[in-house]
Amino acid sequence: MFNIFTRDIVLWNPATRQYRLLPKSLDVKPKDWYEDRDFVGLCFDVETKDYKVIRVSSYEPRYENGPIPGRNVLRKVQIYCLSSDSWRLVDSDFHTHRSGQVIGQSLNGIYFHEGVDFTADPIVRSVILSFDLRKEKYQRVVQIPEQDNWFELESIDDKLACITSPYDRTIFIYKVWTLNDYGTAKESWTEIYRVNFMTPEIEIRYGCCFDGILAISLNGKFCLLKYDSLLCYNSITDEIEDLGFGEGLHLPTLTATAYKESLVPLNAEQQLKLSPRFWVVPTPPRMPDI
Template sequence: MEKFVAATNVKVNNHIPDDLAFFILSKLFVKSLYRFGCVRKAWTLLFENPQFMIMYRNYFLYNNHSYYDGASILLNHCLVPLTGEPGELLHSTLYLLFSDKFENRVKLDWPPPFHEDDRCIHILRFVCVNGTLCLTQGRGRYAKCVFWNPTTGEFKVIPPSLFEYVPYHDTMKNFHGFGYDHVRDDYKVIRQLDFFLDCYAYVPCDEPVGFTLMWEIYSLRSNSWRKHDVDTPFCSSYDEVYMDGFCHWSGIDDYHSLSKVGPCLVSFDLCNEVFLTTPFPSDMVDYCDILRLVLLNGSIAIIIYDESTTFHIRILGELGVKESWANVFIVKPLPCVQHPIGVGEKGDIFLRKNDDELVWYDMSTRTIEELGVKGSQGCCTIVVYKDNLLPL
């Protein structure tokens, strides 16, 4: 009994040394770090602490996410025609890049639907889902959309929608996202249809001429499109990422009801088929025309860049929470670099130089290496790719 009383009278030291605390906290996700701010006031300012940020960045870069296990890089390279005639479209070439410095390169053949026309083929939003790519070509009346597994060669041509044909109108098909619904074991595509009056068509006076834009979803299981009624239409920027059943893109253009939200990250839940918005921080809004949405080591991130060629990288901690954008990396000025075109599996940033030469920047060693490829303006994209032998 006396020993028990003595033990209870011993003063407990609840102080955790900063070195130990930082070591533990540096291994947490951004979302968890923000929550730990309620434990100790000083921890609310962790992202402003230089000592902690060194530890956090190192762990973030060296602890590769399982998403990248066995991954390689696809480079979709659009080539300018040799004739250089005005109005000529760019021919698309696909390369598989591998080895530590990407010096090994293998040209891949596009699937049969594109054998006769390889112009302007896009990998929808630079996303590979379970080894499958969604390829699109064009956005007008004759637009193509094809699922393709480069490893097995299997492909599936997506049929047209009943909604895209409107009398006296042309239709613009804006593909926004491609991903996997794990609840229904289904691959889906979400797109927006915009209708424009055909200026060459004779329209009877009693015919309606105004059609609002429409969202629709394609399901591989049903092999069909269906209309998706949504209250808030969103316009997107050029880039998009996919992660864990969500398609994400930057909501930049606010000529629709984005004006109520402002510039933001738009997320679409493929399982529940609902939208979610995460506003950009106020100090990011002025840079919304020079940012790139990427997936950085398993986290949603924004690369902000300007004419000084300094890159600021912010990582999102929690969807829907504006305050959870953490400013984690600042990449000092890189000579002759124009803008990023994508991110690899180890945090490698692929960039275009002023002379159109493609390079990659190793964030761990802070070195730049050339790929030995020249890219056309705005026409080179990077995709993290993983083999998958399973059928669609």
Template sequence: MEGLIKTSTELPDMLVLEILSKLSVKSLTRFRCVCKPWSSSFETPHFITKHHQNNLKNNNLNLLLKRCHGGTPDDIHYFSQLSTEKYQNFRVKHNIHLPFFENFLHGPFVHGPCNGILCLADLGSIVHNVALWNPSTREFKILPQSTVQRPPGLLDYTSFNSLGFGYDSQTADFKFVRFVTNYFEENLDEGLMADWNNQVELYSLKGDSWKEISFPEVDGFASILFNNYVNGFIYCQAVAIDQLILSFDMVNEKFSISPLPEFGGSLEQYYLELLDFNGLLGAIFYPREGTDKSFDLWVMNGSWTKQFSVESVLGVERPLGFWKNGELFLESSDQELVLIDPSIQELRNLGIHAYQKTMHITGYVESLVPLNGRSEHKECIIRRPVGGESN
């Protein structure tokens, strides 16, 4: 018989693929060698989607922690892959160094995950380096430099503000959006003066290209702690307008604005982080001052409603991300990773350290999505098993 597999029971090909779609990426990588039809099937959109949906359904989350473990924030930033196995939760399995970003202050900002893909962007003011990374398949793609034309008379630098990374479901395309501020000289009677204007650029993975899109009436800046892509939209805080959210539709490539929840405070007193909370837009507020922190989570589902409050947690600095069952990762005032269960207000120290305010945690499910890039090995990305070393 011809098909994906020959056994004494002659399992139907669709049943075999259904079973395989529930396996880890590591197992599927090994099974590519079993036969060519299997290897080809793993690359089809249907199988890739089915595999990702199974991981979402079973909540098979993986954890990456970006941090700096040196004595200053300018030391090299790297990623630590944390174990999510039972009885070994949150032990460091691997430390991952990305040479492409090691020459940039504070390392890359992390956008995503989106379908298992992370978008990494540095803070360079002259050249803005961006890369896509699938940590499951260990594929890495450095984005080409923008071909969008700049206005004449530029000074020595152009600044970039990353808005976010998301997915266009209509065209099956991943897109990255950023604001660009161009600084140039204006020759007036009283002498040369600096001036600036703004552009918005969009990168398409499908076309592997950049283009300029319409600039909104207000600009914005994205969270550096949480994933700001939710169900086809990127969300960020509007600049200079205290109570508005700027959103971007990945399909129509249009901006719009909407109000923040009436949380009873001012953004002069509270930090705001926008995030994906169980498939809905969430907004978490916490005080700018003090180490006796409270955290309020609001969720948009037709209207803003308060999901929960965490009151008076001593010795913590800021939230880092949500884990299963609504547990919240926090950075302590001792620069350690801690986990709190809001339902019982219980704080658990995980024994993982970093230099102050350099932690960024990302929970993602495995994905087979291809990037048309290169392997981590070819990009000189180094993974070092930790073993018995300290976190």
């Protein structure tokens, strides 16, 4: 969990209910630059069997007047290792800029998260950034399945998955994709199914009040949907079931994820008062059974 005001970061294990307040990260802010935003992601290094936190801080000149904000951004990348309980600065020479606080995915030693490619002149393109946890550096950019679409990252059967939807908010069709043969010449996206909220049956029953897919199960067969309450979509039967809860929640800002439990202790003793308005919760990484 990341406090966007104090910049404090807390690790929390929902399986053991333990937490750890991490030490403050390094002060790497350049003189006469201001901090635009931070991005924090939780990862698992499959080689060292260590939990890591990646923090990307973006700094912009105080008087930047460039035609496209973000081109002159200076980025500092820090890594926290649970085994050493310490931060260190790592190589951050990459020409993309991550915007907002969107959940990423940790899979097979790679941390994927959303980014913007400012090198694609004259058009700025949305891309997927990949951070190699062993080398501790950004290694390559993955193109999204469909440009000119909103997209969110998930994981299905230990593969990177992506949900795309049109920029046009009057079109309620969500496509679910998986990335096959990552890192090879055969790398490609495959659409595995789509959720169409515009069929006559769904419009009669629910109207047009859907706010998208909130989360996908680890096997990809079920989707948690945001409506006036929470719904479950079964991709096998193409049916929607009302789960009977979620009323009263502020669904537009609600996040959820499926995760695999781990019993790794965090050995924390601090008492924290967490205000849910101020914390961003990154997705727990996919971890091996322990």
